[in-house]
Amino acid sequence: MEYTLKDTPALETQTLEVSLGPQHPSTHGVFRMNVTLDGETILKLKPVMGYLHRNHEKLAENMSWLGSMPYTDRLDYICSMTNNFAYALAVEKLAGLQVPERAQYIRVIMAELTRLVNHTLLIGFLLNDLGAFFTPVLYAFREREKILDLFEAVAGSRMMCNYFRFGGVKVDVTSDFIPRVRQIINKYPKFLDEFEKLLSENEILMARCQNVGVLPKELAINAGISGPMLRASGVPYDVRKVDGYSIYNRFKFRVPIGEKGDVYDRYYIRILEMRESINILDQAIKEIPDGEFITKEGGVGARSPRNFKPPKGEAYGRIEAPKGELGFYLVSDGTMKPYRYHVRAPSFINLTVLEDMCLGQKVADAIIILGSIDIVLGEVDR
Amino acid sequence: MFGLGVLKGMLVTFKNFILSYFTKERLTTVQYPEERIPEKERFRNFPFLIYDDKPEDLRCVSCDICAKECPPKCITIVRDKDEQGRPLKRPKVFDIDFTICMNCGICEEVCPFDAIFMDHEFELAEFGRFEDLNYHKEDLLKSAEYFAKIRPSDAARIDAKRREKTAKAQTETQTQNPGTGPTK
Numbered sequence: 429m430e431y432t433l434k435d436t437p438a439l440e441t442q443t444l445e446v447s448l449g450p451q452h453p454s455t456h457g458v459f460r461m462n463v464t465l466d467g468e469t470i471l472k473l474k475p476v477m478g479y480l481h482r483n484h485e486k487l488a489e490n491m492s493w494l495g496s497m498p499y500t501d502r503l504d505y506i507c508s509m510t511n512n513f514a515y516a517l518a519v520e521k522l523a524g525l526q527v528p529e530r531a532q533y534i535r536v537i538m539a540e541l542t543r544l545v546n547h548t549l550l551i552g553f554l555l556n557d558l559g560a561f562f563t564p565v566l567y568a569f570r571e572r573e574k575i576l577d578l579f580e581a582v583a584g585s586r587m588m589c590n591y592f593r594f595g596g597v598k599v600d601v602t603s604d605f606i607p608r609v610r611q612i613i614n615k616y617p618k619f620l621d622e623f624e625k626l627l628s629e630n631e632i633l634m635a636r637c638q639n640v641g642v643l644p645k646e647l648a649i650n651a652g653i654s655g656p657m658l659r660a661s662g663v664p665y666d667v668r669k670v671d672g673y674s675i676y677n678r679f680k681f682r683v684p685i686g687e688k689g690d691v692y693d694r695y696y697i698r699i700l701e702m703r704e705s706i707n708i709l710d711q712a713i714k715e716i717p718d719g720e721f722i723t724k725e726g727g728v729g730a731r732s733p734r735n736f737k738p739p740k741g742e743a744y745g746r747i748e749a750p751k752g753e754l755g756f757y758l759v760s761d762g763t764m765k766p767y768r769y770h771v772r773a774p775s776f777i778n779l780t781v782l783e784d785m786c787l788g789q790k791v792a793d794a795i796i797i798l799g800s801i802d803i804v805l806g807e808v809d810r
Numbered sequence: 811m812f813g814l815g816v817l818k819g820m821l822v823t824f825k826n827f828i829l830s831y832f833t834k835e836r837l838t839t840v841q842y843p844e845e846r847i848p849e850k851e852r853f854r855n856f857p858f859l860i861y862d863d864k865p866e867d868l869r870c871v872s873c874d875i876c877a878k879e880c881p882p883k884c885i886t887i888v889r890d891k892d893e894q895g896r897p898l899k900r901p902k903v904f905d906i907d908f909t910i911c912m913n914c915g916i917c918e919e920v921c922p923f924d925a926i927f928m929d930h931e932f933e934l935a936e937f938g939r940f941e942d943l944n945y946h947k948e949d950l951l952k953s954a955e956y957f958a959k960i961r962p963s964d965a966a967r968i969d970a971k972r973r974e975k976t977a978k979a980q981t982e983t984q985t986q987n988p989g990t991g992p993t994k
Contacts, residue, residue, distance in 0.1 A: 491881055492879065494916070495879065495881040495916070496881070497914075498881055498912060498914035498916065499881065563823055567826070570836070570838050573838065577850075580850050580852070580853055581850045581851075581852060582852065583852070584850075584852040584853055584854040584915060584928070585853070585854060585913065588912070588913065588914070590914050590915060590916075598919070599852070602852075622822055625818055625819065625821075625822050626818075626819045626822040626823070627819060628815075629814070629815030629818060629819075630815040630816055630818075630819050631812055631813060631814075631815050631816055632816060633815075634815070730919060731919060731920055731922075732875075732920060733879055733916070733920065734878065734879065
């Protein structure tokens with residue numbers, strides 16, 4: 429018997445609940461999105477986190493102050509140097525430690541190199557999510573590897589650097605460090621140009637990214653969003669400028685801001701930020717002085733972490749990490765362990781607006797919106 | 811013109827493809843087991859124990875500082891005793907569980923006797939999950955020559971420091987009461 433449309437009763441539609449993740453290749457780790465769909469349109473999105481919870485904060489409250497430095501590497505495992513930076517800054521504030529000039533410059537150079545690593549990688553992965561499968565990622569990896577080699581030569585490890593100490597850095601940079609940074613910053617703009625040529629004007633990319641996942645300015649501010657996401661929405665807020673921590677107020681750089689706050693702006697702002705990072709690096713390696721890489725006091729603290737006891741009090745150290753404002757809130761009761769240790773993780777807070785950005789969009793767009801937030805699950809779940 | 815951006819991008823891909831045959835900068839793959847990237851001197855993997863001449867005279871005096879400072883607590887040390895039950899300055903048991911160790915290098919930094927260092931060895935795959943990767947004292951022992959080979963500049967610095975220390979200790983023992991070493 430032939431089956432025609434006439435035989436069917438009036439078509440009913442239903443909403444469909446889909447669980448994207450936790451083992452989904454586009455969720456950047458073990459992250460789950462419970463999505464309610466009407467056809468392809470997202471009606472509701474509920475993020476489920478905690479699959480990678482490792483008890484970071486409580487662990488840190490049970491070991492020496494320096495002991496949790498290697499664990500901070502494992503928060504946002506793509507930019508371990510900036511995690512170290514924020515933690516070292518917070519403890520130095522608490523203990524009132526000074527940092528020598530050379531160490532300040534080394535720290536800034538490392539932080540900016542980390543920003544290059546993170547943004548390069550993010551753009552590669554964002555395009556992976558879009559379906560530009562693995563060509564941009566491999567170009568990004570190729571360039572990132574040069575910086576990671578540098579990290580390995582200086583700190584001993586490519587990703588888990590554990591390089592910063594309270595009052596300086598672990599060990600002085602190698603003699604060929606400055607020429608190698610110079611080499612990287614000479615070549616990086618060329619790579620960025622090539623990368624942009626590959627992507628920025630690509631019609632498919634523009635069609636997929638423009639006017640998708642718009643984050644309004646007001647919402648961004650109210651939700652406490654920080655970093656490139658906030659700036660893509662048009663708010664010129666950069667902790668490096670606002671706080672001027674470390675020696676950032678010595679450098680001349682601009683804070684790029686976006687107009688609409690869509691995925692394309694968030695993609696493009698990162699390219700612009702990388703160019704500014706190169707600018708900062710250029711100034712830093714010109715000005716870097718000779719001298720100590722750690723203070724005497726800091727050196728003693730690094731050799732016997734159990735005897736390092738900051739005075740009673742509390743401190744909040746924050747930096748502009750590649751993903752946003754990374755802060756460590758520490759309370760000391762004068763013992764060798766932190767009394768309270770809290771991480772203000774940018775990935776986690778930036779993730780809170782995911783639903784607002786995704787409502788009314790298609791499923792495929794939710795993937796790139798998530799990609800453009802730039803999360804690392806190590807930091808979200810801690 | 812619509813599609814020009816895509817074409818431009820394709821051109822970049824094509825350029826990369828062709829140039830990857832000629833320029834070394836774009837040809838970054840290393841055929842690993844046959845070819846190897848030279849190791850960096852500061853590269854750190856799991857720790858090892860250093861001895862000077864014979865494997866019996868370890869530098870380690872089993873002071874337990876590294877075990878206490880180790881963030882994931884992967885080091886177990888038991889102090890050796892002589893026949894009368896008096897503690898000796900050497901470890902009886904020195905275990906490092908490589909399944910727990912996270913290569914942070916804190917043990918190396920805190921060791922006051924320069925007895926533990928981070929190794930360059932990374933091909934450590936085993937069939938067992940637990941006991942095979944729990945390295946005992948015998949497995950961890952490596953000579954000072956090996957250390958000087960993998961990390962020449964660190965070895966030179968540390969040797970100079972140690973020579974200075976022993977010279978100082980010798981003059982002290984000559985002048986002051988003999989028997990007290992520089993250690994606790």
